[in-house]
Amino acid sequence: MKTAPIIALDFDSAEKTFEFLKAFEGDVNVKVGMQLYYKEGPAIVARLKELGYDIFLDLKLHDIPNTVQSAMEVLAGFGVDLINVHAAGGKTMMEAALEGLDKGTTSGLVRPSLIGVTQLTSTDEQQVRSEQLIDGSLQDSVLHYAKLTKDAGLDGVVCSVHEAAVISHVCGNEFFKVTPGIRLADGGMHDQKRIATPEEARLAGSTHIVVGRAITGAADPRAAYEHINSRWKGTK
Numbered sequence: 001m002k003t004a005p006i007i008a009l010d011f012d013s014a015e016k017t018f019e020f021l022k023a024f025e026g027d028v029n030v031k032v033g034m035q036l037y038y039k040e041g042p043a044i045v046a047r048l049k050e051l052g053y054d055i056f057l058d059l060k061l062h063d064i065p066n067t068v069q070s071a072m073e074v075l076a077g078f079g080v081d082l083i084n085v086h087a088a089g090g091k092t093m094m095e096a097a098l099e100g101l102d103k104g105t106t107s108g109l110v111r112p113s114l115i116g117v118t119q120l121t122s123t124d125e126q127q128v129r130s131e132q133l134i135d136g137s138l139q140d141s142v143l144h145y146a147k148l149t150k151d152a153g154l155d156g157v158v159c160s161v162h163e164a165a166v167i168s169h170v171c172g173n174e175f176f177k178v179t180p181g182i183r184l185a186d187g188g189m190h191d192q193k194r195i196a197t198p199e200e201a202r203l204a205g206s207t208h209i210v211v212g213r214a215i216t217g218a219a220d221p222r223a224a225y226e227h228i229n230s231r232w233k234g235t236k
């Protein structure tokens with residue numbers, strides 16, 4: 001997947017999605033999440049692919065290993081570039097996901113990169129302790145999931161910018177650190193807890209940033225994208 005920001009297409013219809021994308025060429029990366037996928041199904045992925053976008057299919061699979069393996073075998077046929085599971089599903093589940101992807105990547109296809117979600121960027125320290133009953137810190141938990149993900153043979157993780165540097169240190173620079181929760185300094189947090197700016201993401205060693213509302217909710221989404229991209233790349 002290209003290193004350009006990944007735009008989260010959190011829309012409720014194909015119509016709104018393609019209206020939004022009129023301002024963008026096929027050279028941006030896009031993310032199809034649960035809302036759009038559940039509404040439009042595999043057809044939305046096929047249409048985006050035809051238009052040349054690099055696609056992150058963000059369905060965050062989390063089930064027993066056999067189910068995840070079978071689902072991944074199907075999803076491998078979609079030809080997306082990046083796909084994910086919840087690391088909390090465990091090492092065996094992640095290995096099964098990889099096996100499913102390998103099996104479903106038939107000739108003419110390239111296996112999508114597979115990443116594990118560590119702790120959602122909407123989760124904070126307090127929730128980790130009181131809701132998940134984890135004794136250690138949130139960073140320890142994220143790092144633990146990152147190591148588990150690497151041991152399972154995956155290509156990287158979804159984490160926040162705040163954990164990217166320590167994950168690079170332990171799992172290597174090449175290991176994907178895909179970081180949502182990106183906000184401009186004057187932007188609202190919405191439901192996110194572990195936010196950071198594009199500059200902070202670059203300096204922390206994120207390999208990719210995922211940006212939704214800071215672009216899709218902007219008065220001029222194309223200008224917002226260019227602004228975020230230049231900060232991410234360090235050209236402004």
Ligand SMILES: O=c1ccn([C@@H]2O[C@H](COP(=O)(O)O)[C@@H](O)[C@H]2O)c(=O)[nH]1
Nearest residue numbers: 008033119120121180181210211212213
């Ligand atoms: O930990 C995670 C994992 C996934 N996401 C997804 O990224 C975007 C972020 O949208 P914003 O509007 O920029 O907040 C959204 O699609 C989430 O499902 C995440 O935020 N955190």
